[in-house]
Amino acid sequence: MRRVVLALALLVAFAPAGIAAEPRFTMNEIEREVMCPVCGTRLDLSHVPAANQIRDFIAAKQAEGWTKAEVKEALVAQFGERILASTPTSGSGLIAWIVPAAVGAGGIVVAVGLVLAWRRRPGERVAAVPPVALDSEAARKVEAALRDYDA
């Protein structure tokens, strides 16, 4: 029993330190969410000096225990919204979401319209052909051919 109590006490004493030492985000994770402002690619794909400098900044803040949101906020303060890989859903960033959605919706409408028009055309062409009246000789030949076919 004493051992259990001792183990629990140790756990309580050292657990917070262990949790604090654990990084609150990984470099890989944040590098995919941040852009290199110089080359315009994601940070994980860029190795120019400016990208390395930002990487060092993030690593330093990670070591200080900052959260990912805090790091991103600090980056936005220094580089503006363009530093974020995802476009903001407010302000002028909203345009970047609305325009592709509108163009996509318009494209779907046009595509559906084209399909409907394409499907309707053969029917219209068939309806436009006037019925042909068979004379008795022709009718007899058709009947014979059908009988041969069934046999």
Place this chain on the structure above:
Amino acid sequence: MGRLLRIGGVIVLLAFGVVLVAAVERSRSKDAFVRQVAAGALPPAPPLDLPALAGDGRVDLASMRGSIVVVNFWASWCVPCEDEAPLLARLADELEPQGVRFVGVNSNDVVDNARAFVSRFALDYAHGHDVDGRAKERWGVTGFPESFVIDAEGRAVTWFPGPIDADGLRAAVAKAAAP
């Protein structure tokens, strides 16, 4: 339905054309200013009103009207900027007593590193922080360092599309001072 489709197609084509023209125009206007400066057309310098790199103040080019101003775009991670910085510091010491103002525009940079750079090279003049890179775009700057000499009437006289050289900058300042 066919008519509707034709109208839809025309709208899509028009939208595509507008986007295309806007993209071409944007890329043309990006370097329009530097091309004019290089051609000696003395275009008015684009607005430059930025938060100061250190402190709460602002760096506003308009407030310097009446003085010749050397505007230098730089970043702390840029090796040619490091090479250029000691010369800039020396030229600022030499020319500022003659009434020439120096302005640094720091862009695409981590602020702490930029401040350390200023202190390391004793660049004791005003530096603005181009947070979103728009000043850099407006001025047509595509790399670092780049510098401009602005005359007392706010017109861009000379563009240095790379590190400055002492004689070149002195000559540009003399040209800006010429009536």
